[in-house]
Amino acid sequence: MNEEELAALRRAGAIAREARDLGASMIGEGVSLLEVAEEVESRIISLGARPAFPCNISINEVAAHFTPRTGDKMKFANGDLVKLDVGAHVDGFIGDTAVTVEVGTRNWTSLIESSAKGLAVAVEMIGEGVLLNTVGGAVDRAIRSNGHVPVANLTGHSMKRYNLHAGISVPSYDDGNVVKVPGDVVLAVEPFATNGAGQVKNSKPGNIYRIMRERELRDKAAAEHFQLLKENFGTLPFCERWATALDPKASVHLRMLVRHGLVFSYPMLVEVRGGKVSQKEHTVVIHDSRAEVTTQ
Ligand code: MN
Numbered sequence: 001m002n003e004e005e006l007a008a009l010r011r012a013g014a015i016a017r018e019a020r021d022l023g024a025s026m027i028g029e030g031v032s033l034l035e036v037a038e039e040v041e042s043r044i045i046s047l048g049a050r051p052a053f054p055c056n057i058s059i060n061e062v063a064a065h066f067t068p069r070t071g072d073k074m075k076f077a078n079g080d081l082v083k084l085d086v087g088a089h090v091d092g093f094i095g096d097t098a099v100t101v102e103v104g105t106r107n108w109t110s111l112i113e114s115s116a117k118g119l120a121v122a123v124e125m126i127g128e129g130v131l132l133n134t135v136g137g138a139v140d141r142a143i144r145s146n147g148h149v150p151v152a153n154l155t156g157h158s159m160k161r162y163n164l165h166a167g168i169s170v171p172s173y174d175d176g177n178v179v180k181v182p183g184d185v186v187l188a189v190e191p192f193a194t195n196g197a198g199q200v201k202n203s204k205p206g207n208i209y210r211i212m213r214e215r216e217l218r219d220k221a222a223a224e225h226f227q228l229l230k231e232n233f234g235t236l237p238f239c240e241r242w243a244t245a246l247d248p249k250a251s252v253h254l255r256m257l258v259r260h261g262l263v264f265s266y267p268m269l270v271e272v273r274g275g276k277v278s279q280k281e282h283t284v285v286i287h288d289s290r291a292e293v294t295t296q
Pocket residue numbers: 085086087096097098188190281
């Protein structure tokens with residue numbers, strides 16, 4: 001990792017953190033999800049970065065992969081447990097960070113603490129040469145000792161330039177995969193904790209998409225829209241709102257592009273037993289025998 005890349009990673013991390021904190025401070029009863037998402041994303045842009053993915057706002061048993069639609073009227077309600085997940089990139093170098101906020105009540109303080117403890121333990125341990133399954137084991141113990149279980153089928157991930165999920169997984173339990181942290185790598189570490197079964201399943205579409213592959217399409221308008229999406233979002237996730245801002249007919253084209261396998265539609269991830277879910281995430285850059293957190 002050279003100094004330029006490191007500088008971009010640090011800027012992306014600092015901008016993601018600032019946008020995350022702004023978004024978290026806005027969340028309250030009666031506030032619209034759309035307003036928070038738009039504010040987070042425009043702050044990222046005004047600070048000189050780009051969103052690395054749409055602002056994810058996932059509530060209660062929804063663990064991840066929801067963002068509001070154009071004109072969305074959804075509002076936060078008293079008692080909601082809200083995961084706000086924010087990504088910024090500078091020249092493709094990504095900062096990915098998330099926090100959990102409870103609206104109005106204090107019923108889930110300990111659950112919020114569980115994912116925070118899991119993350120703290122992971123960040124403390126992680127470094128070049130460390131076995132990722134042992135990190136996972138420590139995260140698991142931290143969450144269980146706080147009275148909850150980790151969500152086993154959600155993991156952290158390595159990131160590369162313009163690539164959000166670059167191949168290495170950071171588990172939240174000892175999955176038995178003996179993988180050492182390499183010397184030069186960017187890791188998003190993100191334990192999820194729940195009072196449910198500790199698994200998520202796919203649910204309805206969450207308005208978030210990613211380009212999968214190029215293919216011939218008979219529908220000219222949809223094919224043109226695909227090119228527009230490719231030019232604007234490349235390999236990174238985008239959402240219905242961003243596509244509609246480029247073309248008011250985006251929703252129609254998106255349906256077609258998903259049906260024909262050119263675009264992937266992320267399903268919302270929901271806890272299998274309807275348990276409440278908390279999450280905390282930081283980006284850690286491993287370089288020069290150090291583990292540097294860029295998002296705190
Ligand atoms: Mn994230």
